[in-house]
Amino acid sequence: MASTSTQSRLDQALALQDPAQQQRALSDILQTPAGPRDDQLLKDQEQAIVKLAQLYRDQKDAPALADILKQSRTLVVNLAKAKTAKLIRTLLDLFSEIPGSTELQIEATKESADWAKNDKRIFLKQNLETRLVALYIDNQNYKEALNLINSLLRELKKLDDKMILTEVHLLESRVHHNLVNLPKAKAALTSARTAANSIYCPPTLQAQLDMQSGVLHAEDKDYKTAYSYFYEAFEGYSSQDDARAVPALKYMLLCKIMLNLAEDVALIIGGKAAQRYAGPEVEAMKAVAKAHEDRSLQQFELELRERKKELSDDPIIRNHLAALYDTLLEQNLMRIIEPYSRVEIAHVAELVKQPVRDVEIKLSQMILDKVFNGILDQGAGCLIVFDEPEVDKTYDDTLETIGHVSQVVEQLFQRTRTAVI
Template sequence: MMLRYTLITTAATLSLSLVILGWMFWREDTKSEKQNKSGNLSNHENYAGVFGMARSPISPRSRAIQKRQPCRCHKIAALDECLPFLRTDSISESDAVEQNIILKSQYVLTGFSSAVHFSKFDIKPFSDLVNQHLLNKQSCEMSAAALTLSRVREQVNLQTSKSSEDELKRCEELILAYAKKLAEEKDCRSLQALMVETRPFYIAVGKAKASKLVRNLVDISLTIDQGKDEKIVLVQDCVEWAASNHSEFLRRSLQARLVRLYNDVREYTEAQKLAHPLGNELKKLEDRELLIEVSLEESKSAFYLNNFAKAKCALVLAKTNSNGAYISPQMQAAIDLQSGILYSADERDFKTSFSYFYEAFEGFIVTGDKAKAATTLKYMLLCKIMTNEASQIAALLASKEFATVKGKPIDALKALAEAFTTRSLKLFQKAFDDYKEELVEDKVVATHTYNLQKDMLEKEISRVIEPYSEVELSYIARLIGMTIPPVERALATMILDKKLHGCIDQHAGVVIIYPSRSSDKLFKHCLTIIKSVAKTVDASYHRAQLHIK
C-alpha cells in the first residue's frame, strides 16, 4: 500500500514537471515569434523606459493584481515628446494585455487630459489618441502666411457653447496667431476688424478666458507703431463693448490698461481722471492685484504733473496693498523704481533712492526686462553724480553685476560722469546735446537738470580760478564760454554758501580769492587746554574766597 502511494506521487510529480517545462518552452517560442515579427524591440524598450515600466516577466499573482489595479506610469508634460515610441506596430496586442499599460497624458497645447487602458480591445483608441494629438499640433503650428480674416471668421462661427475644450483652444490659438501676423505687418485696421469679428467667440469660450484673450489682443495691437489717438480709440472701444455686455471684470482690466496707455502717450491729465474713480471702485471690490497696478500708474501720472504729494499718496496705497497680497517680481520692481524716483525728486534723498533703484534693478534682471534694467541703472548713476561720487561710476559699471547691462542710457550717464570728473562745462553741454532723449526728455533727469547745471558751473569756475589769487570776471567768462552776468551771479552764490573764500570787486571787475584757512590741529588742542586750565583756576579762586570769608 505504501509502495503504491509512493509510485502514484512520483508519477504525479513527473507529470507536473513535464507540464511546467512544456509551458516554459512555449513561452520562449512565443517571445522569439514576437521578436521575429517586430524585427527589433528597441522601440518597445524605449517606450518602457519613457513610462518607467519593467521588462521582466510578471508573475500570475502580480498580473492578477494589475488587472484589478493597473500600474501607474509617469505623467509626461507633452505627448509629442514620446511620439517616436508610441506606435501600435512596436507594441503587440499580447504585450499590451500582459503589461496592462496605462498612459496618462496631459496636453500642453490643448489642455486635454485622458487615461487610456490598453487591452486586446483598445489598441485602436490609443492610435486614435496619437493621431488626434498630431492633428492638434499641426493646427497649432499652422503657417501664419496661410491665415486670412475669412478663415478666422469661419472658425469662429463654427464654435458654440457646446464645442469641446480642444476645439475652443485651437480656435483661440488661431486667433492669436493671426493677430501676431497682422502685428508684424503693422496692419492696424485688420487688427481692429479681427477684434470685432471674434466677439461671438468670447461668448462661447466664457468670461474668464474671453477676458484673457481680449487683453492679449489689445496688448498685441498696442505694440504697433501708430498714432496715440488710434491706440486710445481702440482701447476705449473695447471698454465700451465690455460694459455693454456686462463683463465688469474685463471692463476694469481694460480701463487699467487704458490708464497705463495714457501714461505711455503722455496724457497724464486723462490718466488722473480715469485712475481716481477706478481706484475707488477697486477698493470696494478688494481687487488688490488690479488696485496695485492702477495706484502705481496714478502715482506716475501725478509725478509727471509735478504733484509730488498726490504721487506719494498713490504710491503708499500701492505699497500697502502689495504687503497683503502676492505680486509678481515685475510689479514689485516697478514699485521700487517709482519709490526711488519720488525720493530723489521730492526729498532729494539720493542715498535712499539709490537703495530703491538697486532693488528695482535686481527685480528687472530676474524678470529679464533689460530695457527697464538699463533705465534703472541710469538713475542709479544719476544718484552717484548728485552726491558728488561721479568718480565711483567707472568701478560700479565694471562690477560683474552691472557689466552686462549696456545701452544709450548708460552711455549718457557715463558722459555726464566724465564731465563732472574733469569739471568741464563743455563736455557737460555736449552730453546733453548728444543724448537729448535720455537726458532732456526724461522727466526724472530733467527734474535735476537745474541742480546739475548749477553744480557743473560751480565746478568749472572753481577749476578756472584755482591757480589765481585775483582774476578778472571777463577772463573767467571767456574761458567758460558764457557772458559775465551769469558768471558773476554764480560767484556771488558760491561766496554766500561759503564754497569760495573771497569777494567780488565790482568797480575793478575782478574776483579776489583769499588764501584757504589751514587748520592747525596743535594750535586748537593747545587752545582747548588753556581754556580748561583757566576754568580750573577760576573755580579754585572762588573756593578760596569762600574759605577766607
C-alpha cells in the same frame, strides 16, 4: 469633422511663408461659424486670431490690429471669462510694439473697456481701465488719467481688490509726480504700499513700487536712499527678465553720479548682473560719469546732444542731469573767478566755453544766491568780486550774554520765592 478640417487649415496657414497668403488663410478660419460646444474650433480660432494680430504687429499696421481686436469680441462670446481676458490683453500688448500707435491704442483700450462694462465683465473692465490710465500717463493726458483713477478707486474700495488697488495707487503716484505735486505723489505711493502689504505682491509689481520710491527720494535729493530702492527694483526686474531693468540700472548709475561717486559707475557696470544689460543706454551713463569726473562742461554738453535718445528723452534722467549741469557750471565758474577781484565776463565765458549771455545770467544768479560776494559791472563787462566780509560777532555775543543774565535772574527769583514761602 468641421473641427478636424479647421485644424488642418490652421496647420496649413501657419506653414505658409508668404505673409499675405497667411493672412488670407487665417482670416478664412475666423469666418467659420463656431458654437459654444465647438471646443477645438474655438481653440483653433483663438490661435488664428493671435497669429493674425502678430502678423499685423510685424507689419506695424496698427489700424488692422485694432480691427482684429474688434473682431475678437464675436469670438470671445463663446469663451470662458478667464480666456477672454487673456486674449484681449494679449492683443492689446501687441500694440505697444508699434511705434506711434499710442492714440489708436488708447481708443482701442477704451472701446474694449466699454464693451467689457456692457457685457458685465467687471474684472476685465477694471484691468482694461487700469491699462488705459497707464496709456494716458504715457500720452501726458493727466486730467483724463486722474478722472479715471478716481472712478476706479471708488469701485475698488467697495470690492476690496487689493491687487488692482495697489496698481491704481501706483499710477496715481506717477500722475502726481509728473504734475510736480510731490506731497500727493508720496501719499499715493504710501497707499499703494499699504494695499500691497496685505497681499502677495508679484515681483514685477514690487519692483514698480521700489522704482517709484526711488524716483520720489531722488526728487528730494536723497540719492543714497534712492539708489537703494533702484537697486531693489533692478533686482526685481532682472529676476523676471523684464526690459524695465535697464531704466532701473540707469537710475542707479544716475544716483552715483549725483552723489559725486562717478568712480563707482565703472564698478557697477562691470558687475555680473549689469553686464547682461550692456548697451547704448548704459554706455551713455558711463560717458556722463566720465564727463562729470573730468569736470568738463564741453564734454557733458556733447554727450547730452549725441545721446539724446538715451539721456534727454527720459524725463527723470533729463531733469537730474539739468541740475547736475547747473552745479557743474557753478563749480567751474567758482574755480575760475577765485583768484580774481576783477575779471572780464567774456574771459570767464571763453574759459568755460559758454556764451557770454549765459555766463552773465549764471553769475547774477550766484550773486543773488550768495554763493559769493560781488557785483556785475555791465557797462565795463566785468565781474567785481569782493572779499568775504568778516562776521561781526558782537550781536551774537550780546544775545548770549543777555540769555545768561536772564537765566541768573530767573534762578534768583525762584530762590527768593522759595525763601518767602
